[in-house]
Amino acid sequence: MDAPAYPLFLSLRDSICLVAGFGGVGRRKVAGLLACAPAAVHVFDLREPDDDEGRALLRHDVVRFHARACTEDDLRPCRLVFAATGSRAENARIAALCARLGLLCNCVDAPEEGTFIVPAVARTERLAAALSTGGASPALARRWRGELEAWLAPRARMSRLMGELRPLVLALGMDTGQNTAIFRTLAASSLQDCLERGDLAGCRALLEQTLPPALHDRITELLDAVA
Numbered sequence: 001m002d003a004p005a006y007p008l009f010l011s012l013r014d015s016i017c018l019v020a021g022f023g024g025v026g027r028r029k030v031a032g033l034l035a036c037a038p039a040a041v042h043v044f045d046l047r048e049p050d051d052d053e054g055r056a057l058l059r060h061d062v063v064r065f066h067a068r069a070c071t072e073d074d075l076r077p078c079r080l081v082f083a084a085t086g087s088r089a090e091n092a093r094i095a096a097l098c099a100r101l102g103l104l105c106n107c108v109d110a111p112e113e114g115t116f117i118v119p120a121v122a123r124t125e126r127l128a129a130a131l132s133t134g135g136a137s138p139a140l141a142r143r144w145r146g147e148l149e150a151w152l153a154p155r156a157r158m159s160r161l162m163g164e165l166r167p168l169v170l171a172l173g174m175d176t177g178q179n180t181a182i183f184r185t186l187a188a189s190s191l192q193d194c195l196e197r198g199d200l201a202g203c204r205a206l207l208e209q210t211l212p213p214a215l216h217d218r219i220t221e222l223l224d225a226v227a
Contacts, residue, residue: 005117012036020044020070020079020094021085021111022054025108027117029082030057037063042078044070045085058206072097081105081113108220120148157226158192164225168215185210195226 017038019029022220033041055059058065066074068147071091075081083102085092088109095113098105119130131148132205150204151199169179189210194202200223207219 005044007130009130012038012041012080015079016040016042016077018042018044018070018075018084019082019084020090021083021108022065023084023086026082026084027054027057029084029106030063030128032059032118032121033080034062040064042066042070043072044074061067070094074103075103077100078103079219082108084108155168155192161191161222161226162186162221164213168218168222169211172212172214174212180196182210182212200227 002106004136012033013036015038017033017040019026019033019041022030022043026043026045030041030043040062041060042064043058046067046069048067049058050063050106057063075094075097081094082096083091083098083105085091085094091107091109095105095107095110098115105114105115106116106118113115121128121130164185165186169182186206189206191206194200194206203223204219207222211219
């Protein structure tokens with residue numbers, strides 16, 4: 001792409017998505033969408049799949065298969081579109097329609113014709129890390145995904161603890177600066193290392209040093225949640 005892409009994580013809950021093309025790339029796109037709780041994923045391909053993998057994806061409740069090319073009317077209600085057919089001309093046609101309708105579109109064989117690219121994503125529990133090469137080398141980004149997953153794994157418990165702690169801190173009604181100071185102090189502490197080692201005594205000591213006294217009786221609950 002000729003300009004830096006703006007990174008974001010997009011909620012697709014209850015959204016309508018469309019995937020044109022149900023080959024290997026299209027199937028990966030469908031599988032990724034299904035993990036994000038869309039209202040519907042419309043899949044367009046000229047032929048129905050004749051293999052178990054393809055049929056299994058199409059059995060999901062939110063997937064709708066159409067044995068034809070998509071039209072402008074098919075695109076209108078969609079929030080996200082993937083042009084992933086094996087035809088350069090067809091992908092270009094879909095990308096142009098999406099541009100006219102103001103829809104987010106990923107054109108798999110010509111990223112510059114679409115409005116977004118898909119990074120390699122590593123997920124573990126509540127954490128997600130995305131890595132993109134700007135469309136220049138998706139294969140390289142996917143290879144690095146394994147390194148991202150290894151980096152994320154030990155941080156999952158810290159993320160879960162912070163997620164459990166946040167509503168407790170906000171419920172105290174302190175000002176934003178005080179709340180921010182608590183979380184920054186914990187993030188900069190050795191709490192994550194203690195969690196990785198299973199050092200609950202060290203975790204408790206750090207939490208008692210940092211949290212307001214009103215939350216000290218909730219520390220056992222917090223540690224139980226990430227045990």
